[in-house]
Amino acid sequence: MYLVALLLLGGILWQGLVSVHPFGDPGEVPMDQYYLEKAQPEKAANNVVTAIVFDYRGFDTLGEGAVLFTAICSVAALFRQGGHGK
Amino acid sequence: MKPMSVIVRTVSNMFTWFLMVFGAYVIVHGHLTPGGGFQGGAVVATGIAFLLVAQGGDRLLPWVRPLYLTFLESLGLLAFLALGFLGVRRAFFYNALANTGSFWFGQPTPLGANSGVLGTSGTIALMNLAVGLEVMAGLSMILLVMFKGIRLYETQGKGEAGHDR
Numbered sequence: 001m002y003l004v005a006l007l008l009l010g011g012i013l014w015q016g017l018v019s020v021h022p023f024g025d026p027g028e029v030p031m032d033q034y035y036l037e038k039a040q041p042e043k044a045a046n047n048v049v050t051a052i053v054f055d056y057r058g059f060d061t062l063g064e065g066a067v068l069f070t071a072i073c074s075v076a077a078l079f080r081q082g083g084h085g086k
Numbered sequence: 087m088k089p090m091s092v093i094v095r096t097v098s099n100m101f102t103w104f105l106m107v108f109g110a111y112v113i114v115h116g117h118l119t120p121g122g123g124f125q126g127g128a129v130v131a132t133g134i135a136f137l138l139v140a141q142g143g144d145r146l147l148p149w150v151r152p153l154y155l156t157f158l159e160s161l162g163l164l165a166f167l168a169l170g171f172l173g174v175r176r177a178f179f180y181n182a183l184a185n186t187g188s189f190w191f192g193q194p195t196p197l198g199a200n201s202g203v204l205g206t207s208g209t210i211a212l213m214n215l216a217v218g219l220e221v222m223a224g225l226s227m228i229l230l231v232m233f234k235g236i237r238l239y240e241t242q243g244k245g246e247a248g249h250d251r
Contacts, residue, residue, distance in 0.1 A: 044184045044195040045117045045207035053122065054210045054217075058170060058179030061213075064124075065220060069163050072224040076156075079235035 089142035098140035105133035113218035116211065117191075118202035123214040127221025134226040143233045152234075155227040162220030169209045169216060184208030 021027055035048055035056065045051040053061055089095060112119075113126030138146050173180030184207055186192040195206040 040195055040197050042184070043181050043207060043210065044193070045210050046195055046200070046202040047117050047119065047122075049120070050117050050122050050210055050214070051207070054213045055179065055181050058213070061217070062166065062170060062179075065163050065166055065217060068221065068224055069159065072159065072227055075228050076152075076231050079231045 089145065090140050094140045098136055102133050102136055105136065106130055109133065113214055116214035117207040118204070123217030124221050127218045128225060130222040131225030131229065135229050138229055138233060143237065147230070150226060150230065152227055152230050155223040155230070158223035159220050159227060162216045162223065165216035166213055166220065169213050172209060181208045181210065
């Protein structure tokens with residue numbers, strides 16, 4: 001029973017593995033080309049990764065900073081000194 | 087935590103300056119070289135951790151106060167949000183300062199492969215500074231707060247002494 005399930009799952013995963021496009025040949029090229037060509041003239045940034053992280057996908061970075069802020073607030077609340085009513 | 091031996095303290099006295107300067111370099115040059123606000127802030131916070139381990143908390147805590155760190159952390163996140171709202175006339179997080187020729191990182195960059203000009207990329211550099219401030223203060227704050235928790239646990243005996251009555 002387990003062997004049948006293992007073979008079924010392995011077959012499905014193998015099908016997915018052989019249909020992956022080869023390394024160095026990504027599927028969605030136009031978006032990458034846009035970033036690589038427009039990052040210098042549009043945003044005047046030599047570092048394309050930073051241009052994506054802080055400008056094209058800046059809202060995502062805002063969420064990242066908010067997650068960090070919330071984590072730090074919760075750690076400070078967990079390790080606080082003195083209890084209730086002190 | 088007690089201070090470590092004199093060898094470790096001497097090495098930390100020499101090495102922490104390089105670590106801090108390297109972290110500040112990674113933050114400030116985030117739009118030119120690999121790295122940025124998150125990575126540079128983590129490097130500076132590593133320097134704080136190094137000082138905490140080597141010199142002991144009793145010498146570090148008068149230098150680095152958690153109240154100031156909380157202020158810097160909140161200031162960093164608020165500055166990041168304000169810089170995002172700077173270009174809200176076009177879109178949220180629109181880069182309103184790039185290629186305008188203004189003093190705040192407004193110069194255009196030369197195209198093609200070059201080593202870069204520091205005064206380029208508009209709000210990206212300012213956002214790097216804001217995020218670097220936030221990450222540096224936040225991770226240092228986590229370290230100091232955890233150190234205070236350890237000290238509380240050691241002084242007040244075992245069990246949850248300080249958390250609830």
